[in-house]
Amino acid sequence: MNPQVHEVFRALGDSNRLKIxxxxxxxxxxxxxxxxxxxxxxxxxxxxxxxxRGVGIVRMEIQATFRYY
Structure with a gap:
């Protein structure tokens, strides 16, 4: 399912998420x-x-016990 545009903007509306x-x-x-x-x-x-991740801005890869973004 593709996220709606407003969901992407809402996710990016937080300054901590922009830093990430x-x-x-x-x-x-x-x-x-x-x-x-x-x-x-x-x-x-x-x-x-x-x-x-929920809105598709970042993706995660698991290697051993670590999760990389």
Whole structure:
């Protein structure tokens, strides 16, 4: 299912999510690296990444026990 345009804009309307997307444009990272880079807790970062994945802005790849975005 393709997300509606308003869902994509709503997902990008949060400044923390914009920081995550901006950081991921440079390289794939795991949640720990992303959290440290933007100064958020790991659970909060995971929550924001879940929203971004839900609308198709980021994708996740699992390698061993790590999830890379």
């Amino acid at each position: 997307v901006n950081g991921l444009l440079l390289e794939c990272q795991n949640v720990n690296e992303i959290s440290e880079g933007i100064g958020l807790s790991q659970p909060l970062t995971s929550h924001h990444l879940k929203i971004l």
